[in-house]
Amino acid sequence: MANKFTQFSLNFIFKISEQPVLLKDLLEANALFNEGMLVDYAKLNFKLKMLNAYIYYGILCFLILVPLLLITHYLFTRLDFHISILSSILVTAVVFIGFDIFKVYTRKIMSKNLILKAWANHFPCFAYEKYSSIVEEIYKQALKDEVSKTNLEKYVLEKIVENHSK
Secondary structure: OHHHHHHHHHHHHEEEOOOOOOHHHHHHHHHHHHOOOOOOHHHHOEEEOHHHHHHHHHHHHHHHHHHHHHHHHHHHHHOOHHHHHHHHHHHHHHHHHHHHHHHHHHHHHHHHHHHHHHHHHHOOOOOHHHHHHHHHHHHHHHHHOOOOHHHHHHHHHHHHHHHHHO
16 A cells, blocks of 8 residues: 555656667666665656645645644644744744755656666566666676677676676
């Protein structure tokens, strides 16, 4: 159930292209993702639906903040109105900063999902968890060796098999 909700949420927030992810883009995205960097939307063929992200985040904030407001409102009215003003400033800042964190978090989840999907397409015989860091190193070496795009798949597969047989 949680997986269905997560998938529904990601499909609501992001537009995913039907085009397959190219091998070079997968290798670059995998390397960036393993380094903890944000992957370019275009590399994995998806984009953020900004209006939907605002709607989703707004509903999420509403579900969290309304109960919190109902609980704390009576307390703040009895104490001092200055505390109420300061807390509203703090909550406003958290909501606006939180949206950026929300975008980054959902982008990382979507990137991981699309990398796994593309991995299953390009490397069906090699488990992502085991080979992602190995393929990252092979890709970096391919960049240093200036391997052409046409020979990249052959180069990577040869190096994976070579590494696997050691």
